[in-house]
Amino acid sequence: MTPGPTPVPPEVLLAQGSPIVYHRGPGFGRVLREVTEGLQWIYQTKNDIVTFTCSGTGGMESAVVNCFSPGDRVLVVSVGNFGTRFKKICEAYGLDVKLLEYEWGKTAKAADVQAALEPGIKGVLIQHSETSTGVINDIEPIAAVVREHPALFVVDSISGVGGAPLKVDEWGIDVAIGGSQKALMGSPGIAFIAVSEAAWAAHANATLPRFYWDWTAVKKAYERPEPETPYTPAVHLYMGLAEAIGLLREEGLENAYKRHAVLSRATKAGVQALGLDLFGEDVERAVCVTAVKSPEGVDGDKLTALIRAKYGIIFAPGQDVLKGKIFRIGHVGYFERADILQALAVLELALEELGYPVKRGDAVAAAEEVFTQAG
Ligand SMILES: Cc1ncc(COP(=O)(O)O)c(C=O)c1O
Known part of the structure; x- marks a missing residue:
């Protein structure tokens, strides 16, 4: 009964135990399409989804390196351990972090975010479900406040997505980060990110170094006639996640x-x-x-x-x-x-x-x- 990795249904384990599929070709292409379209459904978005073989933290890091340039000022809203992690990632890449920090156990308030949003802030980064304290931030009103400002809204929903509502398009979330090992009932090892048009535009001009995390590489590989990933994916984990998403589709x-x-x-x-x-x-x-x-x-x-x-x-x-x-x-x-x-x-x-x-x-x-x- 930990908040992740969480138990994996037998159907998913069976899928993960089936023969390996070559990752260049129709077999894996079908799996990747199923996973990607399933994640759009779960995120309630038409935005592109990029996936990586990595833990959730990799997904967070990918958001930072794809959206920002050295010295960019960002607002990190922290209500616990994973807010601290966002701050550390941003600082590791030389961003200028303004921290809106709450005592652990508190939830973030839209009015505080509004007050902290000063001109020049390029992004607001926050957790949806802050696993270290259990709280879930009310993302919708916070998104409404951020939308009034030319900053990207980046939400870590690694322990939220699939368990608590997260309406990416309706609420206006530019970057939503999730992981396979929580509500989605997959094994650990896949992170996925919903990327809005505004986030793609920021990505086009962002100059932080990136290679493995380059969203464009992921998008281009996905757009091949048979969808692929740029580098060898954890094929079995994708097969398991496709199965798990199928179970969620059955449940609704x-x-x-x-x-x-x-x-x-x-x-x-x-x-x-x-x-x-x-x-x-x-x-x-x-x-x-x-x-x-x-x-x-x-x-x-x-x-x-x-x-x-x-x-x-x-x-x-x-x-x-x-x-x-x-x-x-x-x-x-x-x-x-x-x-x-x-x-x-x-x-x-x-x-x-x-x-x-x-x-x-x-x-x-x-x-x-x-x-x-x-x-
Ligand atoms: C809210 C949140 N963010 C980020 C992470 C980091 O994910 P990972 O441990 O998969 O790197 C976790 C993991 O528990 C999490 O719960």
Whole structure:
């Protein structure tokens, strides 16, 4: 129950275990087209999608090197660990970063972004789902503010896309970055980026060095008669992702969002029924990850270690400044109601073992009630 990599459905594993397909020719071309068109559907966009064999961070780095030039001023909006990562990437490439930083657990506010947007800012970079704290930023009003300014809007939705709504075209997101290993139910190893016309225009003039990350190379290879990638892709991962997207198409995007929302509500009701406090602002939006404050006298790291060692379920510990203070239950991706009930049951047992007073069954019953209500 970590927020990624998340479990992979058997159909996807089977696809990944099938014979390798040569990456130049109709076999892989079909897979790449299926993946690319599927990602357009998930992102709700007509924009081009570029994909890379890499982790999500590679997708973030590709956004920076393709859109900006040395010394460009950008606004990084940070609500946690992955906001810090955006800042570090921008600084590594010599951008002039203005940081709008929130205390971890807070969500970004459109009014603050508006106030921070000064003339000359070329891009605004933010997380959709900030996995380190579980919060989900309300991207739509922030996008509306950025649209009034000639800056590119770059959104890391690596742990959000597919689990929480992200309407790239309707909201006006120039660069949306996702990863295969979270809500999409693929294995880790593919990052994908939706690129708007404005982002392509910026790319044409951007002078930061790029080679592997060059979006034009990816676009040109995709436009061959049989779509390709410029360099050898992780063929099996693409085959698996095509299968996973097929499963999402069968489920339907709205149903996938609903599944995530219901699992999130049940998890939150369960931990609260034990008297635990949720961590973070706007928790009802946090449909991908539930962050929970470690109760008085219980170290979150010890709790997650015990649950892992004794019950074989992995919760994520707190990161950085939140180490020991929170623990995180991921419900993004291939999870179902039974997973939540199991997770809450072992949480009850582990808390009890660590001396926290628990009335057995309370968490499970609260989650069951949410499921009953949800139908
Ligand atoms: C919001 C967010 N951004 C970026 C990343 C980095 O992705 P990766 O670890 O695949 O490089 C993650 C990974 O968990 C993430 O959750």
